[in-house]
Amino acid sequence: MxxxxxxxxxxxxxxxxxxxxxxxxxxxxxxxxxxxxxxxxxxxxxxxxxxxxxxxxxxxxxxxxxxxxxxxxxxxxxxxxxxxxxxxxxxxxxxxxxxxxxxxxxxxxxxxxxxxxxxxxxxxxxxxxxxxxxxxxxxxxxxxxxxxxxxxxxxxxxxxxxxxxxxAARLITGVIHGVEAHGARPHLGKNAIEIGTDLAIGLRTIHIDPMIPTSIKLTSFHAGGDAANVIPGKATFSIDLRSQTNEGIDEAMAQLKTIIEGVEHKYHATIHYQIDANIAAxxxxxxxxxxxxxxxxxxxxxxxxxxxxxxxxxxxxxxxxxxxxxxxxxxxxxxxxxxxxxxxxxxxxxxxxxxxxxxxxxxxxxxxxxxxxxxxxxx
The missing domain is CATH 3.40.630.10 (Zn peptidases)
Known part of the structure; x- marks a missing residue:
């Protein structure tokens, strides 16, 4: 040619x-x-x-x-x-x-x-x-x-x-709202890092049809400041979710919603999130x-x-x-x-x-x- x-x-x-x-x-x-x-x-x-x-x-x-x-x-x-x-x-x-x-x-x-x-x-x-x-x-x-x-x-x-x-892709950002407390009194707080850890573990339990290539992962997580003796009550995070089909991403998104609700219930905390980018397959x-x-x-x-x-x-x-x-x-x-x-x-x-x-x-x-x-x- x-x-x-x-x-x-x-x-x-x-x-x-x-x-x-x-x-x-x-x-x-x-x-x-x-x-x-x-x-x-x-x-x-x-x-x-x-x-x-x-x-x-x-x-x-x-x-x-x-x-x-x-x-x-x-x-x-x-x-x-x-x-x-x-x-x-x-x-x-x-x-x-x-x-x-x-x-x-x-x-x-x-x-x-x-x-x-x-x-x-x-x-x-x-x-x-x-x-x-x-x-x-x-x-x-x-x-x-x-x-x-x-x-x-x-x-x-x-x-x-x-x-x-x-x-297909969903780019998600969110905020974990726990309760800040003194490091000596952890029972009075709700540690946003611990809540985020459970969220990260939960992402690994998302499974859909293995014939549909799909991935979901935390791409950012920020909590706490310079003081090591303060239990952070707030954290921000980002999640990158991708699937090769629209059906696959809808199923993964539904499971993610269930996981977030479960973590909220476990810690009596609030997790606000939004979809910043939504791309169709x-x-x-x-x-x-x-x-x-x-x-x-x-x-x-x-x-x-x-x-x-x-x-x-x-x-x-x-x-x-x-x-x-x-x-x-x-x-x-x-x-x-x-x-x-x-x-x-x-x-x-x-x-x-x-x-x-x-x-x-x-x-x-x-x-x-x-x-x-x-x-x-x-x-």
Whole structure:
């Protein structure tokens, strides 16, 4: 396979987006830049007064085939400085979405139906897709496609996958409220460390179907101060819960709730907790996956078609199918020599592969419309 270099126009788009990252829910400049580019194409982007992001349609009526990209960057420390940083590849995702939009607009407008391209904010917060669902943006969508650059540990450069099976995740923070007391009078207190120890032991008793990869662990615990003779009455903690399926994480979450209630009852203490991030597992449509698989073969050949990727990482793209089950969806996994890994502050990847991504996404949309039209003709 020969890799096509990124066109000068797409390279310019990528360079701008890469140099101007914005953190979740603050993608104001990114939204404006994308909207201006779309207007220059002669299309009418739809923006919002109360949130960042936008979408645009080509054509009208049904069926509706959608493309979605995320537009936010991570907020992380880079060379000792906290800043927005595109270390998850969203700059590349936006570039591919704009490239596919232009290809579809200039060469492949559907005779009947709508192409809808979503530029979604706040993927890194796990809340952007839910905001778009609440706006009703995806209510009429029949097929929805996404894309994510993949690390070399999953896909080799130029190897592309027609589906990403992300796992579900719950990131939980909480506070244990015991009773502070003098170290000489432990019977008058309720030691938050002892309560937390029982909670940690309880996590190890959570068991679900062993065929569903699942993990739960304390990732932070803080209690007590400098005084060694004071029994701490308060502690804070964090829990990372992951499962490969939505059913698995629901079962694990139910068991966690029972354990917390049991610890509260045992110590007559109170444990307040909240879910800070809630990520759904992938629900991949076999039909949508087949259209993307065909597009990969048409673009780079069968020898560069990789099997679906199963990863414990999360993606809020999958809230679309969880909240609107009628949507048939899948995500393209783009093999692009991404090193050393996603979310690494100095992550890099081969931008030439973005051109292949544009072609695959464009062909996937065309394959979908062709299959729908064939089905209508047969009927």
């Amino acid at each position: 020969t890799t096509q270099p990124l066109s000068s126009e797409l390279q310019h788009i990528f360079n701008y987006l890469h140099a101007n990252p914005e953190k979740s829910w603050h993608e104001f400049g990114t939204t404006q830049y994308i909207a201006s580019y779309i207007k220059a194409m002669g299309l009418e982007p739809i923006t919002f007064n109360d949130l960042t992001g936008l979408y645009v349609d080509i054509g009208s009526g049904s069926p509706v085939v959608g493309l979605r990209t995320d537009i936010d960057a991570l907020w992380q420390e880079v060379d000792g400085v906290l800043q927005a940083n595109h270390s998850c590849g969203h700059d590349g995702h936006m570039t591919m979405a704009l490239g596919a939009l232009k290809a579809l607009q200039t060469k492949h407008q559907p005779e009947h139906g709508t192409i809808r391209v979503l530029f979604q904010p706040a993927e890194e917060k796990g809340t952007g897709a839910l905001a778009f669902v609440e706006k009703g943006i995806v209510d009429t969508i029949d097929y929805l496609y996404g894309v994510h650059v993949r690390p070399v540990q999953e896909l080799k450069n130029g190897q592309h996958s027609p589906a990403l099976y992300h796992g 992938a629900e991949v449509s076999e039909e949508a996956k087949s259209f993307m698989q065909q597009a990969i073969i048409e673009t780079v050949g069968a020898e560069n078609l990789a099997p679906p990727v199963v990863t414990p990482g999360g993606e809020d793209f999958h809230f679309y199918t969880l909240k609107r089950p009628q949507i048939k969806a899948t995500m393209l996994g783009l093999g692009c020599d991404l090193q050393p890994g996603l979310h690494h502050p100095n992550m890099t990847f081969n931008t030439n592969q973005l051109q292949q991504g544009v072609e695959i996404l464009t062909r996937t949309v065309l394959n979908t419309f062709a299959a729908i039209q064939k089905e209508v003709f047969v009927k």
